[in-house]
Amino acid sequence: MSNRILIVGGGLTGLALAAGLRHRGLDPVVVEQAPAITEAGWGIGLSDPHITALDRLGITDRENWARFRPDRHLMFDGGTGLLDSIRYETAMLFSRTDLQQSLYEPIADLVRTGVRPTALTDLGDTVDVEFDDGMQESFDAVIGADGINSWTRRHVLGGPDATYTGVAIVRFHLPNTDPTLKTTALSLDTNGVLGYFLMDGGRKYHGIVMLPGEEDNRRELCAAELASLFPQVTGPLAGFKNLMRTNPVSYYTNIYQAVVDEWTRNRIALMGDAAHAMSPILAQGTGVGLQDAALLAELLTTPDLPVPIALASYERLRKPAAQAMQRKSYEAGLRIGRKSAPTELFPEFVTHDRPA
Ligand SMILES: Cc1cc2nc3c(=O)[nH]c(=O)nc-3n(C[C@H](O)[C@H](O)[C@H](O)COP(=O)(O)OP(=O)(O)OC[C@H]3O[C@@H](n4cnc5c(N)ncnc54)[C@H](O)[C@@H]3O)c2cc1C
Known part of the structure; x- marks a missing residue:
C-alpha cells in the first residue's frame, strides 16, 4: 500500500x-x-x-443524475437503408x-x-x-x-x-417532444454516420454526425447542411433529420x-x-x-x-x-x-x- x-x-x-x-x-x-x-x-x-x-x-x-436508457438501439446500414443490428443491451446516457x-x-x-x-x-x-x-x-x-x-x-x-483516425465528429443537442420515443438509432456507411442518443429522461436528443476524410473535412457545414448528406435515412432517424433543419449550435472535433x-x-x-x-x-x-x-x-x-x-x-x-x-x-x-x-x-x- x-x-x-x-x-x-x-x-x-x-x-x-x-x-x-x-x-x-x-x-x-x-x-x-x-x-x-x-x-x-x-x-x-x-x-x-x-x-x-x-x-x-x-x-x-x-x-439525481439525469439519465436515459433506451429500449433498443437500431443500427442501420446507410447504403441500403436496412437494419444491420438491434441492440437490446443498451448503454445508459448520463449528463x-x-x-x-x-x-x-x-x-x-x-x-x-x-x-x-x-x-x-x-x-x-x-x-x-x-x-x-x-x-x-x-x-x-x-x-x-x-x-x-x-x-x-x-x-x-x-x-x-x-494519430488522427480519419474521422471527425459533430455533436449537437435538440429537444425531443415525443414522450413515446424510447429507441435510439444510428445509420452508418462510407459517407459517414448520422445518429442520435436520448438524454435527460428522453427529453433531449444528443445528435452526432461522423465525417470520414482529412482533418477538418466539412468543418464549415452547419447542422442543416449536414442533414442533407444523409438522404436515405428511415425510421426514427427520418424525423430526427428533419429536426436538424432547425440548425442547432454544433461542435466539431477531429478524432x-x-x-x-x-x-x-x-x-x-x-x-x-x-x-x-x-x-x-x-x-x-x-x-x-x-x-x-x-x-x-x-x-x-x-x-x-x-x-x-x-x-x-x-x-x-x-x-x-x-x-x-x-x-x-x-x-x-x-x-x-x-x-x-x-x-x-x-x-x-x-x-x-x-x-x-
Ligand atoms: C466526441 C466524443 C464523444 C465521446 N463519447 C463518449 C461516450 O459516450 N462514452 C464514453 O465512455 N466515452 C466517450 N468519449 C471518450 C471520453 O470523452 C474520453 O475517453 C474521456 O474523457 C477521457 O478521460 P481522461 O480523464 O482520460 O482524459 P481527459 O478528459 O482528456 O482529461 C485529461 C485532463 O488532464 C489535463 N492535463 C493534460 N495535460 C496535463 C498536464 N501536463 N498537467 C496537468 N494536467 C494536464 C487536461 O487539462 C484534462 O483536464 C467521447 C470522446 C469524444 C471525443
Missing part, C-alpha cells in the same frame, strides 16, 4: 481515481493544468460494466456534467488547478516531481491521467503521439487515437485516454477509463502490495481488455473511414482490401 500518490490530470478518469482512493482511505494529490474544473457538458454513455466500476469507486449516489460533479465534489480539496509537472525522476523507491509553480515533492506513485496528448506518456514513458505499448514503468503509470484513447464510435472511452480507475484504486490500497507490483499488475490486468476495445472501436470506424484511416494503428485491418 502506498501513501503519497500524484495524479496528473483532473479529467473524468483522474477525478475518478482520486475519488476511488479517498473512498478507500487514501488522499492523493491531483494536478490539473486548467485554471478550474469547468462544466463538461454533453452526454456520456456508460455500459453496465462501467456503471459497476462507479460502484467500486464509491460513486453510488446517482439518484457528463453530473458525472464530473459527482467525481469532483468529494475530492475538490485534493485538486490543485493551474499546475503542471515539469519533471519526473523515478529514484526507485520514490518519484521526485517538479511543478511549474516552483514546488518540488516526492511521491510513492505517479499516475498520468493527462488525456490523449499525455505529457506523462510522451515525456516520461517515451510513448507515441496521438485521434493512441495505441500505447508501455503503460507502466516502476512507479509511474498511465490511465484513461493517456493509455488508450479510442474512437468514440462505440462510446466506450470514459467507461474503460473508469474501469482503470477502479482497479488502480483497489490495487494501490491493497495491504502489503508494493507499488511497482500493483502498477505492473494493473497493466497486466487492464491492457488486454482496453486494447481489445480500442481495436473494436477502430474496426467500427473503418466502416466509415477506411480510405482515410491511418495504417500504422492496426495495420492488419487496413492493408487488405484498402481502396486505391
